[in-house]
Amino acid sequence: MPKTRNETSGQRGPSKKRKADSEIDKPKKASSRLKQTESFVARRTQSKAKLSMLPSLSLDILFEIFSHLSPIDLIHLARTTKDFRRLLMQRNTTTIWKSAFAQIQELPQCPSDMSYPAWAHLAFEPVCHNCFTTNIRNISWILRTRLCNRCAKTCLENVDKFDADKNEVDKDILECVPFDDDYCGMECCLESDRKRFVEELEAHKHDRKDFVEQRMTEIPVRIDHAIDCEDWSESLANGRANELQQIRIDRRNAISAKLFEMGYDKELDFLTAERLEDVEHSDYVPFHKHPLVKQPKLFKDKNWDSMKDTLRDYMEIVRAYIKRKERKDLIWKRREYAALAWFDYRMVECDPGTFLPNQIDIWLWSPVKDIIEQPSEIEVTKDSFEHAFRGLPAFTNAWQTDKLEQLVRVANNNLKWLSFPEANDLERATCVFSCSNDFQHNLMGCYQEDESCIMWFPEFIYHRCNSLSRRRWGDKDETITDLDSCQSLSAESEASGFRRRQWSTRWLFFDDKASRTVKNILTACRMPLSTRVQHLDREDPRLVCLKCSFGAKCDGERVFSVMTWRTAVQHNLKKHFGDGQTTFQRISSLDALEAKRLEAAEPARRISALPNHPQQPIDRPWRCTLCRDRSVEKGALTLAEMRKHYTKCHDGKVAIEEGVDYYRSYDRAPSQPYQVRMKPRDPDVDPQPGPMYIAAI
Numbered sequence: 108m109p110k111t112r113n114e115t116s117g118q119r120g121p122s123k124k125r126k127a128d129s130e131i132d133k134p135k136k137a138s139s140r141l142k143q144t145e146s147f148v149a150r151r152t153q154s155k156a157k158l159s160m161l162p163s164l165s166l167d168i169l170f171e172i173f174s175h176l177s178p179i180d181l182i183h184l185a186r187t188t189k190d191f192r193r194l195l196m197q198r199n200t201t202t203i204w205k206s207a208f209a210q211i212q213e214l215p216q217c218p219s220d221m222s223y224p225a226w227a228h229l230a231f232e233p234v235c236h237n238c239f240t241t242n243i244r245n246i247s248w249i250l251r252t253r254l255c256n257r258c259a260k261t262c263l264e265n266v267d268k269f270d271a272d273k274n275e276v277d278k279d280i281l282e283c284v285p286f287d288d289d290y291c292g293m294e295c296c297l298e299s300d301r302k303r304f305v306e307e308l309e310a311h312k313h314d315r316k317d318f319v320e321q322r323m324t325e326i327p328v329r330i331d332h333a334i335d336c337e338d339w340s341e342s343l344a345n346g347r348a349n350e351l352q353q354i355r356i357d358r359r360n361a362i363s364a365k366l367f368e369m370g371y372d373k374e375l376d377f378l379t380a381e382r383l384e385d386v387e388h389s390d391y392v393p394f395h396k397h398p399l400v401k402q403p404k405l406f407k408d409k410n411w412d413s414m415k416d417t418l419r420d421y422m423e424i425v426r427a428y429i430k431r432k433e434r435k436d437l438i439w440k441r442r443e444y445a446a447l448a449w450f451d452y453r454m455v456e457c458d459p460g461t462f463l464p465n466q467i468d469i470w471l472w473s474p475v476k477d478i479i480e481q482p483s484e485i486e487v488t489k490d491s492f493e494h495a496f497r498g499l500p501a502f503t504n505a506w507q508t509d510k511l512e513q514l515v516r517v518a519n520n521n522l523k524w525l526s527f528p529e530a531n532d533l534e535r536a537t538c539v540f541s542c543s544n545d546f547q548h549n550l551m552g553c554y555q556e557d558e559s560c561i562m563w564f565p566e567f568i569y570h571r572c573n574s575l576s577r578r579r580w581g582d583k584d585e586t587i588t589d590l591d592s593c594q595s596l597s598a599e600s601e602a603s604g605f606r607r608r609q610w611s612t613r614w615l616f617f618d619d620k621a622s623r624t625v626k627n628i629l630t631a632c633r634m635p636l637s638t639r640v641q642h643l644d645r646e647d648p649r650l651v652c653l654k655c656s657f658g659a660k661c662d663g664e665r666v667f668s669v670m671t672w673r674t675a676v677q678h679n680l681k682k683h684f685g686d687g688q689t690t691f692q693r694i695s696s697l698d699a700l701e702a703k704r705l706e707a708a709e710p711a712r713r714i715s716a717l718p719n720h721p722q723q724p725i726d727r728p729w730r731c732t733l734c735r736d737r738s739v740e741k742g743a744l745t746l747a748e749m750r751k752h753y754t755k756c757h758d759g760k761v762a763i764e765e766g767v768d769y770y771r772s773y774d775r776a777p778s779q780p781y782q783v784r785m786k787p788r789d790p791d792v793d794p795q796p797g798p799m800y801i802a803a804i
């Protein structure tokens with residue numbers, strides 16, 4: 108069955124149901140406007156006057172005149188007077204209708220079981236066949252009807268209603284009554300068709316079989332005809348669409364010409380460019396979608412006065428928008444210059460890798476901000492910042508102090524068991540921060556599955572989340588609100604869709620559990636609570652967890668996992684949920700030496716013992732000095748990768764130097780060795796030579 112075009116019109120005209128006294132009868136469009144009514148009455152009088160001459164004209168002449176009319180004209184004519192109606196409904200006027208239809212290119216023939224007027228009514232009058240609502244384009248060629256949404260509910264019957272297996276009549280209905288497989292959202296037939304068929308079936312009780320067979324043969328013919336009609340209506344719609352499009356273009360051009368004369372040439376060019384790039388924003392509708400422009404109506408000069416003011420207002424809005432946009436673009440261009448000037452300055456004046464503001468923090472520094480925001484007429488280049496940059500050392504110092512103080516505040520906000528009165532104390536081993544932005548960590552692949560994000564000095568200062576953000580996630584704490592639009596802030600090497608942001612402690616919090624664990628480790632090492640990270644790293648003790656051994660200490664017999672202090676903290680967080688009561692024992696320095704030897708051999712041992720077990724990730728501690736904070740930055744690299752990067756991206760430079768061309772990335776802890784299994788001896792007794800250890804895990 109043909110698919111009907113589902114163009115159900117959203118509009119619904121007057122829904123007053125009128126009884127049709129003929130299938131071509133149709134109520135005239137009533138108009139409430141007096142003027143229209145008057146002219147309508149005048150037309151009626153005129154046509155009556157003309158029609159009074161009808162008897163005086165010979166039929167031949169009338170037929171000759173009528174044969175030049177279109178089918179819809181004939182329908183309208185038939186409605187004007189009873190005489191015309193009678194005349195045009197006569198069988199012998201078929202030739203008039205034929206010649207009228209002949210003017211419609213490619214329209215399929217009038218079906219043999221339909222009258223010409225009914226055919227014209229179906230094909231050309233966009234009204235609901237039930238309630239005469241106008242502008243109904245939703246046609247079913249197979250059902251030969253047009254129905255509005257409301258009438259569709261009452262006049263159509265869903266195919267599901269009939270069951271060919273259970274009911275003989277239903278079986279005949281399904282075979283003999285025309286069904287549309289997709290009309291008004293369902294497979295359906297007309298209730299009237301079905302009723303008429305059932306009545307006829309009743310009347311053919313004696314030759315029911317012949318009757319049904321005869322009806323069945325009619326269905327394929329009707330389907331073929333419907334398909335032809337559908338093709339025709341589709342091609343007509345396409346042709347019409349092109350025609351309307353041309354009218355719109357002509358209208359747009361005509362209005363553009365008028366606006367051009369009014370001096371809006373720049374704005375028109377801008378709007379055209381936006382249309383080509385498909386730009387839409389909330390400031391104004393695109394020109395081609397403006398209500399006065401988009402109409403498919405020929406533009407006439409006489410209409411210009413009535414639309415002139417509206418369009419001038421519109422163009423003024425566009426003009427103001429362009430001005431704002433130009434200013435914004437200029438500001439961004441100046442920011443780029445400031446960033447380049449900053450990178451140059453940093454290369455010369457600062458040690459690579461030190462804790463420094465990024466370009467966004469520089470843009471917000473008032474001497475730079477003032478230059479960026481100078482009036483548009485003033486030219487700003489990279490050199491414009493030279494003078495202001497003399498204040499940079501003081502600014503970067505103040506900036507660093509401010510950020511460290513922010514961290515102290517975050518620490519003091521969460522700290523329950525000791526206090527850090529000043530920034531220096533951030534270096535204590537008991538000062539542990541964590542970051543709550545787990546989602547971002549996952550995207551960056553920062554931590555392994557069993558690893559907690561815990562950070563000591565200086566990792567928490569350099570932590571990536573402090574100065575990175577995902578685009579379009581709108582970190583609401585940022586001073587500059589449209590950073591998302593700035594491509595040079597891209598940090599795609601960290602994770603897809605990432606960009607730089609103003610440095611912030613937004614996601615950081617003081618990790619009390621980790622801090623207490625460090626306290627217990629320091630106690631085990633008999634070191635003071637004020638011990639700094641650097642000192643503890645230098646000491647590099649090896650520890651065993653006494654919670655795992657239920658309090659039993661090293662005795663040379665018991666097997667323990669031996670850990671570094673950082674691994675011991677991770678262990679307590681993971682295995683003992685950060686229990687503040689977990690105690691540790693530091694193994695003897697001799698055993699520690701042996702543990703380090705085993706640790707060094709451990710990766711190779713694991714590869715041979717557990718080839719399918721995931722290995723520790725490759726350590727990538729280096730970052731490129733030249734690429735720092737730029738969109739081309741490659742992220743953290745191994746030394747070999749750094750060499751390759753320099754060869755490829757920095758003029759093939761081969762001799763690269765640590766602390767000059769590349770720097771250690773402090774955003775994550777130094778990589779830790781595997782835990783090893785040993786039988787450490789009692790560290791309080793004199794160490795015996797040759798510690799016992801177990802290699803198997």
Ligand SMILES: [Zn+2]
Pocket residue numbers: 235236237238239240254255256257258259
């Ligand atoms: Zn209707």
Ligand SMILES: [Zn+2]
Pocket residue numbers: 542543544545547548570571572573614
């Ligand atoms: Zn983070």
Ligand SMILES: [Zn+2]
Pocket residue numbers: 652653654655656678679682683
């Ligand atoms: Zn444990």
Ligand SMILES: [Zn+2]
Pocket residue numbers: 731732733734752756757
């Ligand atoms: Zn580089």
